[in-house]
Amino acid sequence: MYALIDCNNFYASCERIFRPDLIGLPLVVLSNNDGCVIARSNEAKACGIPMGAAAFQYRELFKQHNVQVFSANFALYGDMSNRVMQTLSNYCIDQEIYSIDECFMKLDGYDFVDLKEYGIRMREEVFRNTGIQVSVGIAPTKSLAKVANRIAKKYPKESNGCHVMRxxxxxxxxxxxxxxxxxxxxxxxxxxxxxxxxxxxxxxxxxxxxxxxxxxxxxxxxxxxxxxxxxxxxxxxxxENKKNIASTRSFDVNYTTFDQVQERVSTFSSSCSEKLRKQKSFCSSITVFVMTNRFRVEQVQYQNSITIDLPFATNSAIELSKYATVALRRIFKEGYAYKKAGVIVSNFTPDDVEQMTLFDNRDKRHDALMKALDLMNKQYGQHTVRLASQGKKKWTMRQEMLSPCYTTKLKDIITIKI
Known part of the structure; x- marks a missing residue:
């Protein structure tokens, strides 16, 4: 038997844990730079707000229904997810964390266990430990466990949040x-x-x-x-290690010059290089894309992408930024207002297996440099040390409606007067 445990309206639930006054109110969470709706409470769904809705197009509806709007607080959501998964790990050794808000369990050897009661116990302990409501579906296969979970979520009263199909x-x-x-x-x-x-x-x-x-x-x-x-x-x-790594972002404002977009692309390539080093991989291909704001129909639209093969495999931020800039020059066009760009690296090989070539090879001096860079940024904060091509400005997401990081920052911890 397999179990699928899925957090109910996870992002919205995380916001409500520390703000009980929000319970019962329609609530949405927006994407990076407060662009689109990426999570909705049941009340927000009932208001007719679709997933992926552009926030600026629904401002009047938000006001009309008193919708509570939040910027995505991924630090909070990630920490709450870890707490949920840690609690669930006590119930089964064979656990697959499928996404930030759901996991599968393989319940081998549970033949004499009342699985309905077991699932309810999971729900109760997760709620007691984290305040997050979950739904549990249990069935003979993974896909059927998904179906059972959907039934548990659709009919919470009848199923008590746990549906078992045998x-x-x-x-x-x-x-x-x-x-x-x-x-x-x-x-x-x-x-x-x-x-x-x-x-x-x-x-x-x-x-x-x-x-x-x-x-x-x-x-x-x-x-x-x-x-x-x-x-x-x-x-x-x-x-398993990822087979490609992407770093993309919508801009806070429209960018019209090459230098503005190049700074962002350099930052994205550096982020990809850091992720490559974490999983001990080199990449041999890099893709860069740019696009205008498709929601601004009054503006001239343009989007393009290009993939180039690197002359050698690398995970150096310096080398990846160099080739990302080369790629950007080939697709960038003047006269457009760019709203989004991204970098994707692919064609990975382990960093301890390197195929040398006769003429072009990576600069091995970068190994020690990247190690020192990662160490300093880990100790003193992300982007404390960065490439000159990333510019002096520390780019941040808009996040005008960001909630406190209640569980990951000491300054945001709730204090109670007694």
Whole structure:
């Protein structure tokens, strides 16, 4: 049996833990630079605020419904996530942290355990330790545990926040209830195609032939079909090094000059290099993209990207910034108001395995320099030491409605007078 534990409206819940006066009020959390809605409370959903809504387009609706608006506080959310996952780790050794707000557990050897009661105990302890409400779904496979979790979240009173599916009748009923676009792993385009074929529910999907599914949805779709059919196919995944690393950001204001965008791209490439060093990898390719603000329809629009292969594998911030600038020069055009840019590094190799070339090779003197840079930035704060190409200004996100970091900064800890 597998369990999926999912935090309810996680970002919104984190904001409410330390602000009980917000309970019952519609609440949204905005993305970097307060651009788009990335999280909504149930009350905000009822107001008709869609996920991904541009904040400036919904200002009047926010005022009309007294919507509480917060900038994303990832330091707070990450710390609360760690506390939730640490509590859950006491219930099962085999745990896969799937995202910041959900994890899978493989409940092997729990044959004589009342899983319904076990799931409720998880919920109660997580809430007692963190104040976060979670939903628990338990079933014979990972994808069915996802379905069970959805039922637990949809019907919290009937399920007491924990739904267990064991029998074939329970599974069939759930699959007939779940619409195809809500199936874990079925994207929007695949859902449209399946609708056209008369596949409306997850149950309909399991009745398709293996040959058709593999041909049209690849081996990934076939594994999902078998998993939904009750055949354990998707196992817990071990944490692996990333195969590509991205650093992207919307700007606080529109940038029109090359130097402004280049400073940001240099910063993004430096961030990627730091992440590469943390996972002990080199990269051999770098992608740079730029784009204007698509929400400003009155402005002339432009977007472009380019990928270049590096002459050698590296994780040096100096070398990556150099080639990111080369890439940017090839796609940057004057006369546009740029709102977003990003850097993506890929084609990784371990940093202890290096293929030398006859002419161009990385500068090994950078190894000690990068080590010292990482050490100083860890001790004195991010970007304390940085490249000259990143400019003198310390770039920060807009975050005009940022809540305190209640659990990660001493100055923000709540004090109680007794």
């Amino acid at each position: 029998s074939a009748a329970q599974i069939e009923k759930a699959l007939k209830w779940l619409e195809i676009e809500d199936v874990w792993g079925i994207g929007r385009q695949h859902a449209k195609r399946l609708f056209q074929l008369g596949v409306d529910t997850a149950y309909d999907f399991t009745k398709l032939s293996d040959q058709w599914v593999q041909k049209n949805l690849s081996i990934v779709g076939l594994r999902l079909k078998r998993d939904l059919s009750g055949i354990p196919t998707l196992d817990l995944e071990e944490v």
